[in-house]
Amino acid sequence: MIRKYTYGNPIETDAVVEKKETQTGSLPYFSVEKTETVKFSYIMDPADVVYGLGENVRGINKRGWLYESRNADEPNHREDRHSLYASHNFLLIDGKDHFGVFIDYPGILTFDIGYTKLNELVITPREADLDVYIIEGESKLDIVKQFRQMIGRSYIAPKWAFGYQQSRWSYMDEEEIRDIAKQHRDRKIPLDAIYLDIDYMERYKDFTVNQETFPNFAEFVKEMKDQNIHLVPIIDAGVKVEAGYQTYEEGVANNYFCKNVKGEDFVAGVWPGDVHFPDFLNPDARKWFGHSYQFLLDQGIEGFWNDMNEPATFYTRERIDEMMEDASNREWDLDYFLDFKDKVSVIANNPEDYKKMFHNMNGERISHEKVHNLFGYNMTRAAGEAFEELCPDKRILMFSRSSYTGMHRYGGIWTGDNLSWWQHILLNIKMMPSLNMMGILYTGADMGGFGADATEDLVMRWMEFALVVPLMRNHSALDTRRQEVFRFENVDAFRKLVELRYGLIPYLYSEYMKAVLYNDMYFKPLSFVYTEDPFVSQVEDQLMVGESLMIAPVYTQNAAGRYVYLPEEMMMLRMRGLHDYECRKMEKGHHYVEADLDQVLLFLRPDHLLVLGEAAQSVAQLNTEEFKVIGFVREKAEYVLYDDDGYGKDYENCSNYTTITVDKTGTWKTEGGKELNLQIELYDTTGKRI
Numbered sequence: 119m120i121r122k123y124t125y126g127n128p129i130e131t132d133a134v135v136e137k138k139e140t141q142t143g144s145l146p147y148f149s150v151e152k153t154e155t156v157k158f159s160y161i162m163d164p165a166d167v168v169y170g171l172g173e174n175v176r177g178i179n180k181r182g183w184l185y186e187s188r189n190a191d192e193p194n195h196r197e198d199r200h201s202l203y204a205s206h207n208f209l210l211i212d213g214k215d216h217f218g219v220f221i222d223y224p225g226i227l228t229f230d231i232g233y234t235k236l237n238e239l240v241i242t243p244r245e246a247d248l249d250v251y252i253i254e255g256e257s258k259l260d261i262v263k264q265f266r267q268m269i270g271r272s273y274i275a276p277k278w279a280f281g282y283q284q285s286r287w288s289y290m291d292e293e294e295i296r297d298i299a300k301q302h303r304d305r306k307i308p309l310d311a312i313y314l315d316i317d318y319m320e321r322y323k324d325f326t327v328n329q330e331t332f333p334n335f336a337e338f339v340k341e342m343k344d345q346n347i348h349l350v351p352i353i354d355a356g357v358k359v360e361a362g363y364q365t366y367e368e369g370v371a372n373n374y375f376c377k378n379v380k381g382e383d384f385v386a387g388v389w390p391g392d393v394h395f396p397d398f399l400n401p402d403a404r405k406w407f408g409h410s411y412q413f414l415l416d417q418g419i420e421g422f423w424n425d426m427n428e429p430a431t432f433y434t435r436e437r438i439d440e441m442m443e444d445a446s447n448r449e450w451d452l453d454y455f456l457d458f459k460d461k462v463s464v465i466a467n468n469p470e471d472y473k474k475m476f477h478n479m480n481g482e483r484i485s486h487e488k489v490h491n492l493f494g495y496n497m498t499r500a501a502g503e504a505f506e507e508l509c510p511d512k513r514i515l516m517f518s519r520s521s522y523t524g525m526h527r528y529g530g531i532w533t534g535d536n537l538s539w540w541q542h543i544l545l546n547i548k549m550m551p552s553l554n555m556m557g558i559l560y561t562g563a564d565m566g567g568f569g570a571d572a573t574e575d576l577v578m579r580w581m582e583f584a585l586v587v588p589l590m591r592n593h594s595a596l597d598t599r600r601q602e603v604f605r606f607e608n609v610d611a612f613r614k615l616v617e618l619r620y621g622l623i624p625y626l627y628s629e630y631m632k633a634v635l636y637n638d639m640y641f642k643p644l645s646f647v648y649t650e651d652p653f654v655s656q657v658e659d660q661l662m663v664g665e666s667l668m669i670a671p672v673y674t675q676n677a678a679g680r681y682v683y684l685p686e687e688m689m690m691l692r693m694r695g696l697h698d699y700e701c702r703k704m705e706k707g708h709h710y711v712e713a714d715l716d717q718v719l720l721f722l723r724p725d726h727l728l729v730l731g732e733a734a735q736s737v738a739q740l741n742t743e744e745f746k747v748i749g750f751v752r753e754k755a756e757y758v759l760y761d762d763d764g765y766g767k768d769y770e771n772c773s774n775y776t777t778i779t780v781d782k783t784g785t786w787k788t789e790g791g792k793e794l795n796l797q798i799e800l801y802d803t804t805g806k807r808i
């Protein structure tokens with residue numbers, strides 16, 4: 119059951135698609151205090167667990183920190199931060215009470231979850247204009263499902279986007295990209311996409327291609343596609359200020375850019391130098407920007423990533439001018455030097471600058487500050503809405519850096535500029551189920567880390583988790599050590615891991631699609647499945663992956679294994695590759711499990727099945743009819759395998775669903791869907807191979 123409570127005059131965010139009537143009674147669970155804004159407080163029991171907040175720092179259980187919804191270009195994903203690139207204002211409280219709360223509010227909002235007082239949860243919006251939804255249900259998953267139903271079906275990525283993807287900021291030209299493709303293909307490392315970061319553009323101008331470095335772009339896109347490699351260009355939020363540049367001229371002529379205090383086009387600095395920001399909150403501007411992607415679609419592009427859309431600002435002219443003028447009038451002593459240093463450190467992404475930017479929302483002038491968290495969402499929505507018109511029958515890969523609830527209908531996200539740090543593998547693990555709660559299912563982190571220098575062992579351990587993550591993309595920053603896997607010594611181990619990913623795709627894609635279609639979570643904390651086990655809410659470094667598997671990634675430097683908690687007896691699959699693994703039955707409880715640097719620890723649940731395919735060099739070449747099925751069966755196990763053509767949108771077709779049943783003698787059958795050719799690898803309850 120969902121109840122909606124309205125305070126003041128909320129701005130429509132379009133987060134919710136199944137509209138609810140506003141209740142007249144008082145808000146349950148919370149005490150509401152009218153301050154200069156409004157404050158919602160809830161008293162927590164010591165054992166209460168608080169889930170949610172999607173993309174943010176810290177754990178799966180959010181207790182013990184102050185979080186802020188303020189989309190930020192934040193490359194320091196450290197524990198002392200309060201927000202990252204997104205605002206996902208949903209919490210699920212599990213303890214003496216069980217409910218979800220969604221705060222639909224596009225401005226700045228804080229969640230003090232046991233920060234000021236250990237036992238108090240306090241939610242404070244900047245202004246008292248918002249909708250609060252209280253969601254009650256039979257279980258944690260049921261609450262999430264109802265929330266997801268209300269906010270609408272999640273975006274569906276094309277199947278090729280489940281393949282391995284290689285990216286780096288600094289692939290400069292055709293030759294370099296050709297070489298990246300060749301290095302993978304020559305070594306038989308499967309690959310489905312190579313990313314084009316800002317350098318493919320002409321002077322970082324959206325919807326342009328540098329003619330010197332990519333002279334025959336459409337032909338080049340085709341050349342790569344003939345090898346089953348998709349090129350995925352970046353699109354940045356800022357449009358370069360440059361006379362004669364079409365997107366700039368169109369935006370100016372039609373008043374499609376955000377304005378400054380004087381009503382002129384707002385100027386900030388990003389990669390291209392001075393830019394204007396398209397007013398994505400203005401439906402006409404959104405339509406115009408979205409249709410601009412056609413320039414690249416026409417050249418054969420089938421996927422994009424939207425960046426710098428918090429929006430990131432490196433500077434504004436006014437701030438620099440003020441600072442320089444002040445500096446030229448001052449005596450330089452230590453105090454002033456320190457003061458100057460502080461001023462320089464807040465030139466970028468300064469909240470004061472956002473106050474000077476304005477939107478035109480259906481004719482009304484609105485300060486950006488009030489709707490800050492909607493910007494990236496609406497950039498991606500611009501593209502998503504346009505794709506529906508430009509290529510309605512085809513899925514286009516799309517993911518964004520910044521987001522707000524609602525954007526999950528138009529694209530996925532990647533989790534931004536992490537670092538090649540071991541602790542960021544753990545952060546990646548913890549963020550995934552929180553994002554799934556928000557309907558963000560096509561997601562992943564920069565595998566291997568974006569900033570800082572990666573090492574071979576870190577990339578390998580990270581890959582061992584990433585190989586179950588929908589968006590498996592190796593991405594790194596300019597001037598960091600190169601981390602494409604072919605550059606390392608142990609290429610064979612990397613190849614076997616990527617092959618394992620391709621073997622897992624039938625299962626991973628099936629679980630992803632079912633999670634989208636049934637508002638389910640692809641990654642779940644253990645506590646969402648083993649609801650009666652009092653220990654599992656403490657387990658934050660193991661995840662359920664779909665209905666059959668649990669993963670326990672090794673994420674510590676030099677570790678030769680790890681402690682694992684098994685909430686029931688399970689079959690451990692210690693895997694080096696698709697054909698190189700060991701199965702061992704393990705009892706419920708705590709275990710120390712060894713895992714060599716190139717070994718992945720997966721655990722199969724009893725009476726569940728794992729469908730494994732053969733590897734291929736790309737998703738398009740996967741065999742979709744012959745599988746090995748690993749089962750750990752007491753009586754009978756059943757698995758519904760979802761598959762479709764991977765490009766079109768015929769999701770509901772019943773031929774997409776094949777039910778596989780295996781009993782304890784190894785007898786199997788399939789029903790519905792497709793005829794499959796299965797090889798069964800069965801283990802009995804003692805762990806013996808049948």
Ligand code: GLC
Pocket residue numbers: 286287315316352425426519534535594595
């Ligand atoms: C931002 C993005 C990063 C990209 C870089 C250059 O930092 O988050 O992924 O590589 O900009 O475009």
